[in-house]
Amino acid sequence: MAIQTAGEQKYYDFIEERARSLRTGMIIWISLLAAALIAVFNSPVIGAALAAAGVLLAVLNVRNQRALRAKLSGIGDRADFFNQLIAPDTVEVPAFRLLVAREYVLSFRNDVFIYRLDDMDKVEVGLGRGGEKALFLTDRSGERHEIARSGGKDDPEFDRAYSAVRERLAPAGR
Known part of the structure; x- marks a missing residue:
């Protein structure tokens, strides 16, 4: 997907670590399949084992890539969502990998989570x-969704989040 707006860039910067790990996984399974192709001529058993491992990793990697892309599927108006990410009132708390926009909260722990307020x-x-x-x-x-965790008592970043x-x-009376 080509990045076209500053909001999209902000989102992809936010999920960069997850996207990088998926790209690394893709390099690994492609390398395993290439090694399997080479190894099959010397030892069919080793070639088959490498191919099986490569296919297994490919399936898992593609599934995880689809899941990451699906994070945006629940967003009705993506243009508005991306505009909210770059709005001046959006609060970013890097210590907790948290973005608080007007209508959404984005949290990155082991994966990316987008919560509609x-x-x-x-x-x-x-x-x-x-x-x-x-928090x-x-x-x-x-159902409770953890979006931040602080180890200390006095943490101004936690209080800010x-x-x-x-x-x-508060504006909606919640």
């Missing part, structure tokens, strides 16, 4: 042992 009921802070704090968005069905999400949920 209209689907959320409230924002909560969970406290753990040793002063650990977690959750709770949807209307009561909480304030930004709370501000965005």
